[in-house]
Amino acid sequence: MLAAWLLSMRPVAATLKHDRGTLLLRQVPDAVAELFSWDARAQMWRAPGQRYREVMERLRAADASIQDEAAEFGKLEMVVSREIAPYPHQREALAAWKAAGRRGVVVLPTGAGKTLVAQLAMRDTPRSTLITVPTIDLLEQWYTGLLAMFPDVNVGMLGGGSHDETPILVSTYDSAAIHAETLANRYALLICDEVHHLPSDFTRVIAEYSLAPYRLGLTATPGRSDGRExxxxxxxxxxxxxxxxxxLKGGALADYREVRIMVRLSPHEQAHYDTLIAERNAFLTTAGIQLGSPDGWTKFVLSSGSPAGRRAMLAHREARSLAYGTEGKLRVLDELLNQHPEARMLIFTDDNAMVYRVSREFLLPAITHQTPVKERHELLTHFRSGQYRRMVTSRVLNEGIDVPEASIAVILSGTATEREQIQRLGRILRKGEGKQAILYEVVTEGTSEERVSKQRRGEWKPRSAPVWEDVNAPD
Structure with a gap:
C-alpha cells in the first residue's frame, strides 16, 4: 500500500499531442509556458507546430518530464546506391547546414548541384523527409533522382495526380499546403526547393504547421519583391x-560570359514610342502619380478606371510592347541563330505574345504556361536529345527544368528582378566537357528597358526624383 501511495505521488509526465498543425498540452511546464497560449474552446494549451523543436529542447534542458505523442517521425536506412564525389562547395554547404543545427538556407546558382546537397543531407539525417517543389517538372525530376540515389527507400509523390503516403515524399508547394495539417507530424526533415516560394500567404503553412526539427531551404535567389524572404x-x-x-565559374559550373547587345528603335518606332510615353506622362503629372514611388503603380492601376486613366494605361502597355518587341531584336536574334548553328539555345521573352511571334517567324518550338504538360515533356525530351536545338519560352522555364545540354541563352525581354536574370543564366551553366556558355541580353536603347536591364543585373539604384519612364511596371 505504501509503495502504491508513493508511486501515486510522483509527478505525472505532461503529454504533448498534435492537432492539425499545432501542439497541445493540458498542463504546461514553466520551461515552455511562454510558447503556448490558452485555447478556451479545447480547454488545452496550444502552440504552432513549428515550435516543436524548441519545446522539446527547452523541456530537456529543464529536465522536465514529457510524454511525446505528437511526432510520428520514422528513422530510415538511407543507403545510397552510388558514391558521388561532391564539389568543395557542396561539402562546405552540407557542413555549414549541420553546424547550424541542421536548419537553414543554402544559396547556390542553378546548375551548382543543390539537389545533391539535399540528398547528402538526407543521407546524414536518416529520417522521414518531405520535399516541396514549385512545379510538376521539378516534382518528376526529384522523384526520379531520389529513386536512383535511395533505391531501398519507399519514395512517393504528392501532386500531379499522385497522392502517396511514403517515408520520403516529394510534393508540389500547392499540394503540400492543401494537406499541411495531415503532413505536419509525419516528417522530421523538411526540404524546400526554390525556397523563396515558401513565405507566400498560401504556402507558408507548410513550415508553420510542420513539426520537422530539421529544415533545409534551397534557392539561387532568396530575395522576394515583397521582402518576405x-x-x-x-x-x-x-x-x-x-x-x-x-x-563557381569554370569550376563546378561551366565557364560563361555575358554579352549585352543594344538595339535601337527605327525612326518610326521611336516617334511612336515618344508619343505614347508623352501621353502617359501627361496623365501621370495631372494625377500627381510617381511610378517610382512605392505605391505609384497601384495608384496608376486604380486610376485606369477613368477614361483618361485608361488611355494612359493603354499607351503605357503599347510603349512597353514596342520596346520589348522591336524589329531590331528579331534581326539580332536571326544573327545569333546563324552564329551558333549547332549550339543548344534557349530564347527567353517576357510575354507569350512575343514567344509565339518568334516561334512563327523562325519556325521554333515554343513552351508557355499554356503548353499542356505532356506536350511540354515531349518538347523538352526532343531538346535534350538534340532533335530540337533551339527553343523559345517565356517565364515558365525560368525554374524547374534540367537542360544540361543548353549552352546559349538569349534574353529578348524580361522583368527587372535579379532572380530572373540568375535563373535564366542558370539554365546554361551545367558543367560540360569544354563547354563555354554565353548569355546574350538584347536591350532596346533609348527606352526604359535600359533601366530594367541594369536593375536585374543589380546595377541600378533607385532615385529619389520622380521616375516617369518606368515601362516595366507589372502587367
Whole structure:
C-alpha cells in the first residue's frame, strides 16, 4: 500500500499531442509556458507546430518530464546506391547546414548541384523527409533522382495526380499546403526547393504547421519583391551558405560570359514610342502619380478606371510592347541563330505574345504556361536529345527544368528582378566537357528597358526624383 501511495505521488509526465498543425498540452511546464497560449474552446494549451523543436529542447534542458505523442517521425536506412564525389562547395554547404543545427538556407546558382546537397543531407539525417517543389517538372525530376540515389527507400509523390503516403515524399508547394495539417507530424526533415516560394500567404503553412526539427531551404535567389524572404529565418532558418555564379565559374559550373547587345528603335518606332510615353506622362503629372514611388503603380492601376486613366494605361502597355518587341531584336536574334548553328539555345521573352511571334517567324518550338504538360515533356525530351536545338519560352522555364545540354541563352525581354536574370543564366551553366556558355541580353536603347536591364543585373539604384519612364511596371 505504501509503495502504491508513493508511486501515486510522483509527478505525472505532461503529454504533448498534435492537432492539425499545432501542439497541445493540458498542463504546461514553466520551461515552455511562454510558447503556448490558452485555447478556451479545447480547454488545452496550444502552440504552432513549428515550435516543436524548441519545446522539446527547452523541456530537456529543464529536465522536465514529457510524454511525446505528437511526432510520428520514422528513422530510415538511407543507403545510397552510388558514391558521388561532391564539389568543395557542396561539402562546405552540407557542413555549414549541420553546424547550424541542421536548419537553414543554402544559396547556390542553378546548375551548382543543390539537389545533391539535399540528398547528402538526407543521407546524414536518416529520417522521414518531405520535399516541396514549385512545379510538376521539378516534382518528376526529384522523384526520379531520389529513386536512383535511395533505391531501398519507399519514395512517393504528392501532386500531379499522385497522392502517396511514403517515408520520403516529394510534393508540389500547392499540394503540400492543401494537406499541411495531415503532413505536419509525419516528417522530421523538411526540404524546400526554390525556397523563396515558401513565405507566400498560401504556402507558408507548410513550415508553420510542420513539426520537422530539421529544415533545409534551397534557392539561387532568396530575395522576394515583397521582402518576405526575412520570414525564412523563422520558417526554415537563416542563410547558412551562399555562393554566386561568378564564384563557381569554370569550376563546378561551366565557364560563361555575358554579352549585352543594344538595339535601337527605327525612326518610326521611336516617334511612336515618344508619343505614347508623352501621353502617359501627361496623365501621370495631372494625377500627381510617381511610378517610382512605392505605391505609384497601384495608384496608376486604380486610376485606369477613368477614361483618361485608361488611355494612359493603354499607351503605357503599347510603349512597353514596342520596346520589348522591336524589329531590331528579331534581326539580332536571326544573327545569333546563324552564329551558333549547332549550339543548344534557349530564347527567353517576357510575354507569350512575343514567344509565339518568334516561334512563327523562325519556325521554333515554343513552351508557355499554356503548353499542356505532356506536350511540354515531349518538347523538352526532343531538346535534350538534340532533335530540337533551339527553343523559345517565356517565364515558365525560368525554374524547374534540367537542360544540361543548353549552352546559349538569349534574353529578348524580361522583368527587372535579379532572380530572373540568375535563373535564366542558370539554365546554361551545367558543367560540360569544354563547354563555354554565353548569355546574350538584347536591350532596346533609348527606352526604359535600359533601366530594367541594369536593375536585374543589380546595377541600378533607385532615385529619389520622380521616375516617369518606368515601362516595366507589372502587367
Amino acid at each position: 526575412v520570414d525564412l529565418d523563422t520558417l526554415i532558418g537563416p542563410v547558412v551558405y551562399s555562393k554566386s555564379p561568378a564564384e
